[in-house]
Amino acid sequence: PILEFLPTSISTTMSSGAGYDLSPTTFSPDGRLFQVEYAHKAVENSGTAIGIRCVDGCVLGVEKVLLSPLLKAGSNKQLHTLGPHHGMAFSGWAPDARQLIDRGRSEVQSYEETYGSEIPAEVLAERMAQYVHYFTLHGALRPFGVGAIVAGYDPETKKHALHMIEPNGVQYRYFGAALGKGRMGAKTEIEKLNLSTITCREALKEIAKIIHTLHDEGKDKPFELELSWLCEESSWKHQHVPSALANEVEAAAKKEIEDAEMEDDDEEDDE
Amino acid sequence: MSGAFESGARKGEVATGTTIMAVAFEGGVVLGADSRVSTGTYIANRVSDKVAALHDSIYMCRSGSAADTQAISDYVRYFLASHATEINRPPTVKTAATLARKLCYENKDALMAGVIVGGYDPIEGGSVYVIPLGGTLMKMPFAIGGSGSTYIYGAVDANYKPNMTKEECQEFVKKSIAHAMARDGSSGGIIRLVTVDATGTTRDYIPGDQLPYGP
Numbered sequence: 001p002i003l004e005f006l007p008t009s010i011s012t013t014m015s016s017g018a019g020y021d022l023s024p025t026t027f028s029p030d031g032r033l034f035q036v037e038y039a040h041k042a043v044e045n046s047g048t049a050i051g052i053r054c055v056d057g058c059v060l061g062v063e064k065v066l067l068s069p070l071l072k073a074g075s076n077k078q079l080h081t082l083g084p085h086h087g088m089a090f091s092g093w094a095p096d097a098r099q100l101i102d103r104g105r106s107e108v109q110s111y112e113e114t115y116g117s118e119i120p121a122e123v124l125a126e127r128m129a130q131y132v133h134y135f136t137l138h139g140a141l142r143p144f145g146v147g148a149i150v151a152g153y154d155p156e157t158k159k160h161a162l163h164m165i166e167p168n169g170v171q172y173r174y175f176g177a178a179l180g181k182g183r184m185g186a187k188t189e190i191e192k193l194n195l196s197t198i199t200c201r202e203a204l205k206e207i208a209k210i211i212h213t214l215h216d217e218g219k220d221k222p223f224e225l226e227l228s229w230l231c232e233e234s235s236w237k238h239q240h241v242p243s244a245l246a247n248e249v250e251a252a253a254k255k256e257i258e259d260a261e262m263e264d265d266d267e268e269d270d271e
Numbered sequence: 272m273s274g275a276f277e278s279g280a281r282k283g284e285v286a287t288g289t290t291i292m293a294v295a296f297e298g299g300v301v302l303g304a305d306s307r308v309s310t311g312t313y314i315a316n317r318v319s320d321k322v323a324a325l326h327d328s329i330y331m332c333r334s335g336s337a338a339d340t341q342a343i344s345d346y347v348r349y350f351l352a353s354h355a356t357e358i359n360r361p362p363t364v365k366t367a368a369t370l371a372r373k374l375c376y377e378n379k380d381a382l383m384a385g386v387i388v389g390g391y392d393p394i395e396g397g398s399v400y401v402i403p404l405g406g407t408l409m410k411m412p413f414a415i416g417g418s419g420s421t422y423i424y425g426a427v428d429a430n431y432k433p434n435m436t437k438e439e440c441q442e443f444v445k446k447s448i449a450h451a452m453a454r455d456g457s458s459g460g461i462i463r464l465v466t467v468d469a470t471g472t473t474r475d476y477i478p479g480d481q482l483p484y485g486p
Contacts, residue, residue, distance in 0.1 A: 116369030120358055156363065156394045 025139045035143055036136050039167035042145030043092040047078075047223065048182035048211055051089060051149035052190065052203040053162035053175050057231025058151035059200050059241075060089040061207035063182065063215060064224045079228040079240065083108035085153040086124055087228055087238030091179035092167075093145035100146055100165075103131050121152025125163035125171045133169025143167050147179040153236045160230060182214035189213075200231045201249075204241060208253035225250055288457020289321060290419030290448050291332035293389035294431075294440045295397040295412055299468030300389040301437065302330050303444035305419065305452050306460030308337060317460045326351050328467050329367045329390030334417035335404070336383040343384055347371050363392040368400035368408055376406025385416045391467045419451030419458035426450055441466060445477060449484040 020026050021034030028034060048063040062078045078094075081087050082104040090097040107127045111119035119127075128148065135141045144167050153160040164177040175195040178186035189210045198206075204227055211225055227241040227249070241249070288309050293302040304321035307314055323331045323344040331347065333340035347370045354370075355362045368388040375384055389399045401414035415427055427447050435443065445462055452458045462477040477483075 114369065114373065115354060115366045117363060117365060122359075123357055126357075157360070 023139050024136050024141070024143055033136065033168070036168045039143040039145045040147075043147040043167060043179055044181070044183070046091045046093075046180045048178065048180035048186060048214060049078075049089040049091040049147070049149055050178045050186050050190070050207050050210060051151060051162050051164070051174070051176070052193075052195070052198070052207065053151075053160065054198045054200045054203045054231075055196070057200045057229055057234075057236075058153075058160050058162050059203045059207060059227065059229045059231075060087060060149060060151055061204070061211060061225065061227045062089050062091070063180070063211045064226050065220070066222045066224060069222075073224065077226065077240075079226050081238045082124070082150070083112075083119065083238075085118060085155065085230065085236055085238065086121065086150065087152075087230060088148050088150045089228075090146050090148045091183075092147055096144045096146045097148070100128060100132065100144060100148055104128050104148075104150070118155055119152075120154045120157070121150065121161040121163060122173065124152055125150050125165060125173075129165045129169050129171035132165055132167065136167075136169055149177050149179065151230045151238065153230055155236070160236070181220075182211065185214045186210050200229050200233070201245075204229070204245070204249045205253050205256075208250050209256055212250075212253055212257055288419075288455070289334040289417030290423070290451035290455060290458040291321060291334050291387055291416045292420070292427075292444050292448055293332060293387045293399045293401075293414055294435070294444055295389065295399045296435055296437055296440050297396055299328075299391045299397040299437065299466065300330075300399060301440040301444050302332055302387070302389050302465045302467070303448050304332050304417075304463050305448055305458040306463060307458055309457055314459075319460075320463060322463055322465045324348070324472075325367050325388070326355065326362055326390070328361065328392065328472060329364055329388065330465050330467060330472075331367075331371065332387040332389070332416065334385045339382045339384045340386060343371060343374050343382070343386065346374055361392055363394050364388060364390040364398040364400065365392075365395065365410075368402065368410075372400075372402050372406055372408040375402050379404075379406050387414045387416050389414075389467070391469060393469070397468070415447070417451075417458065419448075419455035422454040423447050423451045437466060437468065442483075446483050449477075449482040452482065453485045 017034045020028035024035040047065045051060045060079055064078050079089050080101045107124055108119050132144050136143045148165045150163045162174050163171050164174055165171040176190035227246050229241055230238045291304045293300055302322050306318050308316040308319045321333045325331050325348050331344050350370050351362050351367055371388055385403045387401050391397050399411050399414050401409050401411055448462050461479050464475040466473045
């Protein structure tokens, strides 16, 4: 009977929750928290977000899906600054992300107030992850339908790092991370890169290529590519990539995709 | 700076009428204090330890109410320990001083405490932070505090030189505290010296009959 209440897309792909999926405070007999898994689904069906930790900094990119042609270009930014040296990209439910961003910002402020120095990236990621996890333990609350990729720099140790927080409250440190619709393809492409030598400028182009390649012109809605970085050139502040560089990177990425497609066409002709 | 509070002590309260001092050098810090604890004119403890350890390489010199400063140093020690575990590296002196300042400022009405936080961390090297009565936080090349400090302002200003070596700092601290102990009735006993640097901490004391200056 529970299948009647599930949206058709979920009921055809998942086993029945059979009453164990009504509350995050109920485990299923095989040890699953269905509400948390459904929250992951909200993230998986959203616009792609990618982060890469390079030798000289961190870069973040999102496929910002344009829900309406009436939206002003460049508005509703999806890359957010949490502190002078911290920024995040998200994939999933935008209003839930708003809550997480505000929490991240207040953690940055309160750490500085209490300890006198800037919050290290791994501590911020852990605090945000603990916050997200809290919402998976209460009957009165629902889990966050958001995944976040957080980039940070610590001026004391002079180290930069990339972390990803998932709706179940885990966070890990990554060289490369991806969320959303295109995450599988993105991770495959990221694994091909040499992450121990890649620079920010190279990574920006790779992210642009990945997002453009995975975007299906026919099926998906139009999108804007949003890019930000945290590197020496930005004085280690989290900033949107200067528009001149962003345009250059996007153009170069599109050209590389076109060239690759033309090569494939040539090979077909030879047969 | 913090000498006048002696007359404001609650009746029967144990006060550390004191001389405390800390001097930073490039690779660390020298902290020093006298050892007299008085209740009125009775010397409750003539060999007390007024330099409390907050962490492996961070110490706090205490002056004012003995109970208040012990409570503050206990809290800061506890917060610093959790913090060190969270960030997985030695905490900075700045963090220790910020935690102490927060306690002193937020509870300024209830506390009578003037402290000096000094130590070594790999980020800044040796640093000295002074937190007088109201809860201001000031980073200084060196600092003095306690009732005895009022008698040696001239002496320390005259004898301080920037970029002193560790040994010069130790001599400077010993001499200055000895001078204060000679004039301040609330300071006396022995001089406790703590030297902190990258290799670790050395604790030393100068017996009361071997002070560099005094009767």
